Amino acid sequence: MILSEITSYLNSQFPLSLQESYDNCGLLIGEKNTEITGALICLDITEHVLNEAVKNNCNLIVSHHPLIFSGIKSLTGNTDTERLVIRAIRDNIAVYALHTNLDNHYEGVNSFLCSKLGIINTEILKPLPDTLRKIVTFCPVSHADQVRDAILDAGAGQIGNYDSCSFSSAGEGSFRALSGANPFVGEPGKIHTEHELRIETIFPSFLENEIVAALKQAHPYEEVAYDIYPLLNKNQHTGAGMIGTLPQAIDSEEFLNHVKEILQIGCIRHTNLKNKKIQKIAVCGGSGSFLIKDAINCGADIYMTGDIKYHDFFIPENKMILADIGHYESEQFTKELIYTFLKKKFTTFALFISGTNTNPVNYL
Numbered sequence: 073m074i075l076s077e078i079t080s081y082l083n084s085q086f087p088l089s090l091q092e093s094y095d096n097c098g099l100l101i102g103e104k105n106t107e108i109t110g111a112l113i114c115l116d117i118t119e120h121v122l123n124e125a126v127k128n129n130c131n132l133i134v135s136h137h138p139l140i141f142s143g144i145k146s147l148t149g150n151t152d153t154e155r156l157v158i159r160a161i162r163d164n165i166a167v168y169a170l171h172t173n174l175d176n177h178y179e180g181v182n183s184f185l186c187s188k189l190g191i192i193n194t195e196i197l198k199p200l201p202d203t204l205r206k207i208v209t210f211c212p213v214s215h216a217d218q219v220r221d222a223i224l225d226a227g228a229g230q231i232g233n234y235d236s237c238s239f240s241s242a243g244e245g246s247f248r249a250l251s252g253a254n255p256f257v258g259e260p261g262k263i264h265t266e267h268e269l270r271i272e273t274i275f276p277s278f279l280e281n282e283i284v285a286a287l288k289q290a291h292p293y294e295e296v297a298y299d300i301y302p303l304l305n306k307n308q309h310t311g312a313g314m315i316g317t318l319p320q321a322i323d324s325e326e327f328l329n330h331v332k333e334i335l336q337i338g339c340i341r342h343t344n345l346k347n348k349k350i351q352k353i354a355v356c357g358g359s360g361s362f363l364i365k366d367a368i369n370c371g372a373d374i375y376m377t378g379d380i381k382y383h384d385f386f387i388p389e390n391k392m393i394l395a396d397i398g399h400y401e402s403e404q405f406t407k408e409l410i411y412t413f414l415k416k417k418f419t420t421f422a423l424f425i426s427g428t429n430t431n432p433v434n435y436l
């Protein structure tokens with residue numbers, strides 16, 4: 073298996089354009105043509121994880137947290153990161169990170185966490201803005217099905233639980249082919265009018281190149297007329313955190329004990345439980361304080377995330393329970409999630425889930 077086959081697949085499933093501006097996802101170490109003998113999946117890269125990779129004959133590590141997060145100006149081994157980078161290069165181990173592009177994916181970290189905790193009817197808590205576009209094209213009636221199918225096959229037309237969504241309306245297109253043109257219909261130098269369909273549909277912005285390429289491939293005209301519009305619609309397939317419901321309302325303390333057991337958390341810090349039943353649950357794996365107000369606005373009974381600071385606990389003002397379930401603990405299933413995605417595509421490839429607990433936090 074060549075490294076670029078794996079990275080291309082991961083980039084197509086979890087586009088780098090979905091990562092947050094501060095992040096550093098994608099291939100961090102390695103040459104694209106390298107033959108990969110096996111891949112180890114982990115949350116964080118440590119010395120122990122590198123040993124594990126060598127032991128399992130893996131020359132690729134796919135991690136959730138990027139090993140290189142900010143710019144490195146020298147590699148002298150002065151910091152842990154520098155030592156790990158030097159060691160990875162020395163041992164010919166490629167390194168790839170799937171971080172906030174996985175967090176922001178509808179089937180990513182939070183969806184997986186919800187399924188582990190029995191939360192259903194899930195939706196993105198804070199959809200990413202400016203991630204949807206509309207494409208409109210004009211096509212002779214005879215080729216409308218072919219063009220529509222090509223655009224939809226390239227990934228356009230998804231709305232909620234529906235795919236293949238599009239709208240077509242009839243009209244007349246007119247044009248004059250100039251010298252040098254080779255028109256599909258009409259004659260050079262004469263205005264031509266053609267019965268055409270206006271076909272329009274929605275698509276996620278990261279698929280723009282693929283969809284335009286598919287359109288041009290399927291459209292019979294030499295010059296394809298198409299428009300792309302930015303949309304203000306919320307993208308329910310992309311964004312931070314997740315909100316859903318439990319099948320039935322449950323006592324808040326009982327629910328948190330359930331979470332503690334499933335995630336094996338040493339301690340949960342939380343606001344007043346108010347002896348109240350809860351059903352609407354918001355989560356964000358990792359560090360999710362930035363979503364506290366969104367969870368309140370969405371009517372969550374409880375919001376669970378990691379890295380909550382003292383003053384953050386005042387924000388809900390008893391409108392909602394806020395619980396710190398640990399950064400590591402809330403992301404621990406991410407290894408299994410990445411494994412599942414890779415195994416689905418590369419069924420016989422040697423994939424390993426790291427057994428190293430890289431949580432730097434201990435509980436007394």
Ligand SMILES: [Zn+2]
Nearest residue numbers: 358359399403
């Ligand atoms: Zn994290």
